[in-house]
Amino acid sequence: MRRHGCFVYAVHLLILVNCVVWGDEEPVWRWSCDNGKCVKTRNGANSEATLTLEACKMFCDEYGLLWPRPTGDIDLGNLLSKINVDNIRINSLSRGASDDLTEAAKQRFIKQVSLVAPKGVKLKASGKSVNINLINEQPNLRAFSLDMDESYDLKIGSPAKDQINATVTAKTFFGLRHGLETLSQLFIYNDLTNHMLLVRDVTITDKPVYPYRGILLDTARNYYTLDSIKRTIDAMAAVKLNTFHWHITDSQSFPFVSGRRPNLSKLGVLNPRKVYTKEDISEVVQYGLERGVRVLPEFDAPAHVGEGWQDTNLTVCFKAEPWKYYCVEPPCGQLNPTKEELYEYLEDIYSDMADVFQPDMFHMGGDEVSEKCWNSSEEIQQFMIQNRWGLEKSSFLKLWNYFQKKAQDKAYKAFGKKLPLILWTSTLTDYSYVDDYLDKDEYIIQVWTTGVDPQIKGLLNKGYRLIMSNYDALYFDCGFGAWVGSGNNWCSPYIGWQKVYDNSPAVAAMEYKDQILGGEAALWSEQSDSATLDGRLWPRAAALAERLWAEPEHDWHHAEYRMLHTRERLIRMDIQAESLQPEWCYQNEGYCYN
Structure with missing residues (x-):
């Protein structure tokens, strides 16, 4: 009945x-x-x-x-x-x-x-x-x-x-x-x-508060399938994130297939099948465009290079030991700025990226450059002495600036315009002398240090535009076991969605709010690949999405019930987002509230 x-x-x-x-x-x-x-x-x-x-x-x-x-x-x-x-x-x-x-x-x-x-x-x-x-x-x-x-x-x-x-x-x-x-x-x-x-x-x-709302994915430490990348872009579209920052090469591998310099990927891939061809990237770029997500390429230099460059004679301290003396993780490797041939390589790589990504911005990397690595090369030492720069630690900023200016010119030539360039915070971007090296109208600085780093206010005071990726709230690889040595990885503990949500760029910016372009969660991939991607990013990246879209005046407590539903919505999209609470909490609002 x-x-x-x-x-x-x-x-x-x-x-x-x-x-x-x-x-x-x-x-x-x-x-x-x-x-x-x-x-x-x-x-x-x-x-x-x-x-x-x-x-x-x-x-x-x-x-x-x-x-x-x-x-x-x-x-x-x-x-x-x-x-x-x-x-x-x-x-x-x-x-x-x-x-x-x-x-x-x-x-x-x-x-x-x-x-x-x-x-x-x-x-x-x-x-x-x-x-x-x-x-x-x-x-x-x-x-x-x-x-x-x-x-x-x-x-x-x-x-x-x-x-x-x-x-x-x-x-x-x-x-x-x-x-x-x-x-x-x-x-x-x-x-x-x-x-x-x-x-x-x-x-x-x-309408959004911030114009730049992103996720960085490092596909050089470990490889990610095209399907997993497209799935990430789908989830980004669902929460209105608009930038997929593709950190596509690093010292561990060179999976970007360069038509002009094919040996880089032939020598530098982890596996012949683990590459990103022009056709692959074009597919991802179009997929992102249809979902309102720009695909922003990064070619990190002059550090974070190694595999793929073996036959070029354009690097120094590649695989140098003990690696802790020369770099932050193995294998070490940096480009040699004294080699004129290097800039021909850079122009070709940039041109290949321009052809396939067709970006409105370009990320030039620029993080974790080691003067000890450069100083290990007699050729670089002679170049420094000939230019009367000396060999002190601060002198290597002049060599770095020499590289950056020449690389910048090649980037403009390759992309056919003076598009905005992005660099990570580093010794070169120190606010006490950054304007000696980088034009604030040409460069955007991406902050990866803590959200209370004095560099933030110093750079803002100098007039630079910033993208916030402070590791204490936006590095999603934190909180797992160490991959070199024992214990936990360097940026532990694990960062929960609540801290991501409460990480306000407006608070960091203070009176310079208009110079903050937005923020970006970073997934560095020493301990992640296609199998773990969804859980590392989601639903925490959704917390970032609301912060950057709305810059809400309230904290995470007021968003908790909607966040639990957002996680359910991602699951329905076949995004394997991490569980936040027992389902009982979803059905009994307020009883799991702290």
Whole structure:
């Protein structure tokens, strides 16, 4: 026997009307919103209202289930409507050069909506149709830049009894894509009725606080498959991160296949199959573009080189021992700036990267340069003496600057323009003399030291723009066993999502907030590969995403319930995100709260 009935959902001041078909018994549990928490209670024998957990969560928080939280006006309406997922129409009302990207975003949207329901569930086909209108005010713009407009407006209404209308309006494709991502998060699955529901009467105005919101992946210490990289970009798109920083080479391997210098990868790969060809990279770049994620290449120099350069005679102290004297991890290796042939190599490598990445910025590395390594070369010593630089530790900054200026010229030539260049914090970027070497209009400094490093304020005071990747909150390889020696790795302990969330660039910037471009989580891969990638990054990178998108005034406590749901959403996308709490906590809000 089956019982049919209609019931009313009461959440805050709203009324949700729906009809359900029960099985032999009514559900044992229901959820109700109480002071910002979804409270699990027993269903009464004659209960007229049974609210599903996700429906409760959608209306019990100011930001519903949205991640990252919007920064502008938000009204999540007062109704949930049953919809027919087989009857969703998406209309582009403006046409231009970004049409192919918009089409890809439409297909992704449909897939994201389909993932709301559990795998294998056949949704009921009854319900309202959904008509989505997309308005791109600059449909010919399809290129990344630091000043691109990622804002959007989203409105959802019901002009007819059997139809819901949604409109996404944006200045660019990137904002349009973000609006569709938000819209996909307003669908929920009703496990009591086997229907898909959509929030109605919604108004959202949204844009990011910071223009640079990234993840760095090091693919030189260990290799990552293309599928794992694309999966990472998918997850980034889901939380509106917009930069995949590809640290593609290092001293341990050279997996970037250079068409102009093919011997570098032939000699420098870990395995002939573990390379990234021009076709591979083009596929990743296009995949990222369609998801609003730039793919930013890094060629780290003059340190962090070795494998692949064996036959060039352009390096010094490669595999030198004891390695701790010459570098921070084995194998050691640095480029020899005195060799003119080196700059021909650099131009070719940069040109190959320009061909395939077509970036709006370029990362030149520049970290952990060792004067002891350079000083071990008689040829470099003679060059220093001839230039009357001396051989003191500080003198090697002049050699480094010599290299950087020549490499910079080659980069501009290869990329065909003066694009922004990025360097890691180092002795060369020390605020006490950085403006003797680096033009603040040409270079962006990426901070990897602690979030309270005096260098931050010093660089900001000098007018430099910064990207924050302070290791004490944003190095996701921290907190595991040591890979050289015993004990834990150098930057332990493990960094939880709470610390990531509370790591505010605005606090570090103080009165120089406009010079902070954003932040980036880094996954250095000495102890990670494709098998561990998802768990290392997610859901912690989602915490970074909300911090950089919204720069919320509150701490992680206010985001905890939405974070738990975001982790569930990533799991539905087949992202193997780490578990944060027992599922009991997800169903019993507030009881695991500290």
